[in-house]
Structures are given as C-alpha cells and as structure tokens.
Amino acid sequence: xxxxxxxxxxxxxxxxxxxxxxIGLNIQWGFTGLxxxxxxxxxAVGAYVxxxxxxxxxxxxxxxxxxxxxxxxxVATVVSGIFALILGFPVIRLREDYLAIVTIGFAExxxxxxxxxxxxxxxxxxxxxxxPYNDMVPASFYGLFYLGIAIAVLLVLYLAMERAVRSxxxxxLRTIREDERVAVAFxxxxxxxxxxxxxxxxxIFGLAGAVFGHFFNFITPDHFLPMETFLVWVMVMAxxxxxxxxxxxxxxxxxxxxxxxxxxxxxxxxxIQIGAVRLAVIGLLLVLVVMVKPEGVLGEKKTASDILGx
Amino acid sequence: xxxxxxxxxxxxxxxxxxxxxFAVENNTITGLIxxxxxxxxxxxxxxxxxxxxxxxxxxxxxxRIDQLPAHRVPHLxxxxxxxxxxxxxxxxxIDNLMVAPxxxxxxxxxxxxxxxxxxxxxxxxxxxKALYVLDFLEIPxxxxxxxxxxSGGQKKLLEFGRxxxxxxxxxxxxxxxxxxxPTLMKKLNGYIERLRGEEGVTFFLIEHDMDLVMKLCxxxxxxxxxxxxxxxxxxxxxxxxxxxxxxxxx
Ligand SMILES: Nc1ncnc2c1ncn2[C@@H]1O[C@H](COP(=O)(O)OP(=O)(O)O)[C@@H](O)[C@H]1O
Ligand SMILES: [Mg+2]
Numbered sequence: 001x002x003x004x005x006x007x008x009x010x011x012x013x014x015x016x017x018x019x020x021x022x023i024g025l026n027i028q029w030g031f032t033g034l035x036x037x038x039x040x041x042x043x044a045v046g047a048y049v050x051x052x053x054x055x056x057x058x059x060x061x062x063x064x065x066x067x068x069x070x071x072x073x074x075v076a077t078v079v080s081g082i083f084a085l086i087l088g089f090p091v092i093r094l095r096e097d098y099l100a101i102v103t104i105g106f107a108e109x110x111x112x113x114x115x116x117x118x119x120x121x122x123x124x125x126x127x128x129x130x131x132p133y134n135d136m137v138p139a140s141f142y143g144l145f146y147l148g149i150a151i152a153v154l155l156v157l158y159l160a161m162e163r164a165v166r167s168x169x170x171x172x173l174r175t176i177r178e179d180e181r182v183a184v185a186f187x188x189x190x191x192x193x194x195x196x197x198x199x200x201x202x203x204i205f206g207l208a209g210a211v212f213g214h215f216f217n218f219i220t221p222d223h224f225l226p227m228e229t230f231l232v233w234v235m236v237m238a239x240x241x242x243x244x245x246x247x248x249x250x251x252x253x254x255x256x257x258x259x260x261x262x263x264x265x266x267x268x269x270x271x272i273q274i275g276a277v278r279l280a281v282i283g284l285l286l287v288l289v290v291m292v293k294p295e296g297v298l299g300e301k302k303t304a305s306d307i308l309g310x
Numbered sequence: 311x312x313x314x315x316x317x318x319x320x321x322x323x324x325x326x327x328x329x330x331x332f333a334v335e336n337n338t339i340t341g342l343i344x345x346x347x348x349x350x351x352x353x354x355x356x357x358x359x360x361x362x363x364x365x366x367x368x369x370x371x372x373x374r375i376d377q378l379p380a381h382r383v384p385h386l387x388x389x390x391x392x393x394x395x396x397x398x399x400x401x402x403x404i405d406n407l408m409v410a411p412x413x414x415x416x417x418x419x420x421x422x423x424x425x426x427x428x429x430x431x432x433x434x435x436x437x438x439k440a441l442y443v444l445d446f447l448e449i450p451x452x453x454x455x456x457x458x459x460x461s462g463g464q465k466k467l468l469e470f471g472r473x474x475x476x477x478x479x480x481x482x483x484x485x486x487x488x489x490x491x492p493t494l495m496k497k498l499n500g501y502i503e504r505l506r507g508e509e510g511v512t513f514f515l516i517e518h519d520m521d522l523v524m525k526l527c528x529x530x531x532x533x534x535x536x537x538x539x540x541x542x543x544x545x546x547x548x549x550x551x552x553x554x555x556x557x558x559x560x
Binding site for chain 1 (some may be wrong): 358360379380381382384385389390392396397398399400401402405408409410411412413414415416417418419421422423426429430433434437454456472476
C-alpha cells in the first residue's frame with residue numbers, strides 16, 4: 001500500500017484510540033462532572049493487561065497467556081474497572097477535588113510501577129504486543145484490517161454510550177453535574193451513580209489501552225505520560241463536553257493538529273523543539289475554543305433524555 | 311405523622327436549632343413562621359436529611375429518619391423544595407421535572423441497555439405527568455426552555471412542580487410564594503388545599519407572607535432563635551404576646 005494511504009490508515013487508527021478515550025472521559029466529566037486526571041493510568045493498565053493476556057509465554061514479562069484477542073480486550077477492560085472501583089470506593093463520597101488528586105497519583109504510580117517492575121513489564125525497554133489475526137490477513141492489508149477492528153469497537157462503544165446517556169440514567173447524571181443536592185432531594189443515590197460512572201469510564205480507558213497496544217505492537221511507559229491525559233481533556237473540552245459526537249470530532253481534530261505539526265519540523269529553524277511547539281499550539285487552540293465557544297465546537301444536546309424520540 | 315423531638319443543630323458557635331419539639335399532624339397544612347435567622351430552613355434541612363442533627367430525634371410515621379442518608383428520605387414519601395431555588399440550569403424545564411420521580415427503572419444502566427421497551431413505557435407516563443404539571447403551573451410554553459433562563463418566580467414554580475412529580479405524602483415547602491405573582495399564588499394555594507382534601511397530602515410550609523399563612527395554615531408553629539416560641543391557630547398566634555414581641559423586637 002502506498003505511503004500516504006498507509007499514513008492515513010495509521011492516523012485514523014490512532015485517532016480512534018483517542019476517540020475511545022474521549023468517550024470515556026466524556027461520561028465522567030462531560031455528563032457527570034467527575035474530574036479524572038488519571039486517564040493515562042487506566043490507559044496503561046489496559047494496554048499492559050491486554051498484552052499479558054494475548055502475548056506468547058515469555059520469561060521476561062508476566063504471561064503471556066496466548067489467549068485470543070477479544071479475551072485480551074475484555075480482561076483489560078474489566079481490570080481497569082476493578083482499579084477504578086478500588087480507587088473510587090473510599091474517595092467518591094469526599095469532595096470532588098479529592099478524586100482529581102487521587103487519580104493524578106494513581107496514574108503516576110502505575111507508570112512508575114511499569115518502569116521499575118521489569119520482570120513483569122520489561123520496564124523502560126517496553127514490551128512487544130502481538131498483531132491479532134496476523135496469519136489470516138495479507139501483510140499489505142493488515143493496517144486496513146486493524147482499522148476495521150478499531151472502527152467496530154468504537155461504533156459499538158458509541159452506540160452503547162449514546163443509549164446510556166440518552167436514558168433516564170443519563171438524565172440523573174446530568175442532574176448530579178448540575179446540582180448534587182437536587183439529585184439527593186429526589187432520591188438519587190449520588191455516590192452510587194458516581195462510582196458507576198468512574199468505573200465505566202475507566203473501563204473504557206482500559207479498552208482504549210488494549211486497542212492501542214495491539215495497534216502499535218509495542219508499548220513502553222513513555223506512551224502513558226501525564227501528557228496523554230492532558231490531550232484527552234483538550235479533546236473533550238474543545239470538541240464539546242457532554243456530546244459524544246463532539247468529543248470524537250475533538251479527538252480527530254486534535255490528533256490532526258498533533259500529527260500535522262510533525263511536518264512543520266522541516267520548515268522550523270533548527271534548534272526549535274517540535275514537541276514543545278505542538279504542545280503550545282494545542283494549548284492555544286484550547287484557549288481559543290473556550291473563548292469563542294465555551295461549550296466546545298459541538299455543544300451538549302438540549303434534551304437530556306430522548307428515548308421517546310420527542 | 312412527623313414528630314421532631316429536642317432537635318439541635320449548631321454551626322460553629324451559632325445554635326441554629328436549639329431544642330425544637332413539635333409535631334406535624336396528618337392531613338394538615340402546618341405553617342412554620344418566625345423572623346429571619348430563626349432556624350426554619352435549618353429545621354427543613356434536618357428533616358430532609360441534608361444535615362444530621364447534633365441532638366434529638368426526627369420521627370416519620372413512627373420510625374426514626376434522622377440517621378438516614380438524605381437520598382433515602384424521599385423514598386419515605388417526603389418531598390421538599392429549596393428556599394433558594396436550585397434549578398438544573400443547563401437542562402430544560404421538562405427535564406427538570408422528569409428527573410424528579412423516584413425509582414425510575416431507566417435509571418440503571420442495565421435497564422437502559424436491555425429493557426428499553428419497559429423503560430419507554432414508564433418514561434411516557436412520566437412525560438405525561440410533567441406536561442400536566444406544566445399546564446397546571448401555567449408555564450407549558452417554557453417546556454423546552456433552559457431552566458437558567460427562568461425568572462425568579464418561575465424558578466419557584468419549578469421547585470413546586472418537582473415535588474408534584476413524586477407523589478409524596480408530606481411536602482415541605484420553603485417559602486413557595488416568594489416572587490410568585492399573586493394570582494398564581496392563589497392558584498397554588500387552591501392546589502395545596504385540593505391535594506390535602508382529595509389525596510390526603512400533608513403540608514409543612516415556611517412562609518413570610520402573613521396574610522397567606524393566616525388564611526392557609528392550621529396550625530402555625532412560630533420559631534425564634536432556634537426555639538419553638540408558640541404553637542396554635544392563626545387567631546391564637548395573632549394574639550400571642552411573645553410572638554408580637556419577637557416580630558417587633560426583631
Ligand atoms: N450551612 C450553614 N452554615 C453556617 N450557618 C448556617 C448554615 N445554615 C444556617 N446557618 C445559620 O443558622 C441560623 C438559622 O438560619 P436559617 O435556618 O436559614 O433561618 P431561617 O430559615 O429561619 O431564616 C442563621 O444564623 C444562619 O446564619
Ligand atoms: Mg429560611
């Protein structure tokens with residue numbers, strides 16, 4: 001396949017990984033108002049767990065268990081959810097800023113554990129991840145094939161989350177975001193809803209990790225720096241908090257800017273760090289969007305629950 | 311139906327509620343009046359579980375409710391409004407109402423994914439009820455307006471409307487009339503009386519408009535400085551020396 005088509009496929013697959021992350025953060029922040037600054041941590045847990053599950057047995061890291069790819073996705077998703085449950089259970093009833101602090105800490109701990117526990121994760125050297133169904137697809141089509149898998153995962157996720165947030169369940173989440181006391185006064189168990197959302201969103205981050213690892217086929221702790229969390233936040237805020245289509249657009253646009261900036265390295269004078277420049281540009285973009293359209297490019301839909309289609 | 315016994319609550323050094331004892335009898339419209347800062351709203355917050363008391367008991371239909379988490383209290387069919395309105399600003403008026411009913415089956419993820427038909431059936435009923443409430447409050451045209459765009463009086467109506475959505479046995483109204491135009495207020499009073507007469511709902515309401523309280527409420531409880539100052543019919547309260555002193559003395 002020609003170079004530019006190959007790049008487009010790579011770009012789209014990568015954007016979908018971030019799209020999945022953005023949908024996860026949207027349910028937490030966009031709909032419920034939960035502040036999770038540890039997106040990268042759950043992302044990492046998902047990527048590594050999936051790699052252990054599907055990898056061939058090795059003496060250099062945990063597993064591999066050589067299990068099928070869907071099992072990898074499933075276990076990665078569930079394990080991320082368990083981490084969120086353990087983290088959230090004591091914290092969710094406290095003031096909201098505690099969740100922000102605890103999730104930052106969690107993500108850093110996960111990354112440091114990956115770096116230091118080399119016998120489990122191969123540490124900073126990184127771990128290879130299999131190409132699922134590699135033997136069934138001609139090599140030149142593999143990228144396209146995996147893009148198809150990524151699209152399928154995103155589509156199922158998108159439809160499931162849309163159904164969820166457009167139901168009375170989603171309306172209760174919006175109520176909690178707008179005014180917790182009203183939710184309480186009308187009998188909603190706010191802590192339970194918040195815990196559900198923390199776990200569900202974090203499962204989605206884990207799923208994104210699994211999709212990412214099997215796409216990139218190589219994962220290192222450096223793929224899960226706090227910067228990833230920042231990028232996902234920008235995607236959600238710029239694309240439109242509370243609108244799943246909006247945050248997908250945000251993911252695509254921000255990935256586009258991010259990759260597009262790579263081409264700038266040829267024109268920029270030598271000595272300028274492209275990494276720093278593109279971070280500044282992303283930050284500037286966010287400021288611009290927030291100033292011009294505070295609700296994001298695609299704002300939230302007006303009606304909370306529309307399952308009746310009215 | 312509702313008994314409050316030796317209730318106490320302090321904030322820092324302020325004894326906002328200082329040993330209150332009173333009862334709200336079944337099927338009455340009981341008024342709670344008193345000067346600003348008397349502790350009335352705090353009493354409501356204690357009854358509805360938003361604050362936990364420092365001392366005393368709250369008994370609803372024979373069982374203690376003062377240790378319950380606040381979100382359990384509405385399930386005992388006690389509903390409340392807020393003095394300072396708490397509208398869900400970035401949600402439409404009809405969504406503000408539709409979120410109110412308790413035990414909505416669509417409020418679990420499982421049901422919203424796998425039992426959509428039954429969820430829809432319930433949702434249709436909730437929607438019908440919300441439309442009825444909007445008609446009743448004479449604001450059907452505001453149905454799809456963001457609640458943040460409502461006027462003060464309209465927000466008060468929305469507060470009232472939300473309690474109508476939950477089929478309560480007892481409703482606590484914190485200054486329902488503030489900012490509502492007199493004609494509509496009359497209608498609200500009519501509705502309160504009708505609900506009490508036809509459906510046996512009990513009302514416990516805080517109100518500043520004395521004319522209204524004297525006409526609507528029987529009995530009336532007067533609070534001052536966190537304590538119950540007097541209790542009785544409108545006529546008794548109007549003649550009570552201590553009550554006159556409290557109001558005139560500030
Ligand atoms: N959450 C709170 N924190 C601190 N002080 C409070 C709080 N709520 C009420 N108070 C104080 O308690 C007293 C009684 O207030 P409140 O119950 O609102 O009176 P009322 O409704 O009768 O006007 C006031 O002095 C008020 O400042
Ligand atoms: Mg008050």
